[in-house]
Amino acid sequence: MTVQADLLKILACPKCKSSLKLTDDKDGLSCAKCSVVYPIREDIPVMLVEEAVALEDWNNGVRETK
Numbered sequence: 001m002t003v004q005a006d007l008l009k010i011l012a013c014p015k016c017k018s019s020l021k022l023t024d025d026k027d028g029l030s031c032a033k034c035s036v037v038y039p040i041r042e043d044i045p046v047m048l049v050e051e052a053v054a055l056e057d058w059n060n061g062v063r064e065t066k
Helices: 005-010 055-059
Strands: 028-031 036-041
Touching: 028 055, 036 055
Parallel strands: none
Antiparallel strands: 028 036
């Protein structure tokens, strides 16, 4: 299961309030403005700024903050 389209429409980046886009693998929500990805764990988006992974790291396979 993935994030439902209705939920995706109302979710916003907790840091800058921009809209989010589902990643290609559907395992995260990316913010283009902040260049971060919020992971989706057990079908639940983790919308905490401190849990966000830099987009570059995400694209290199990192799925958790250090």
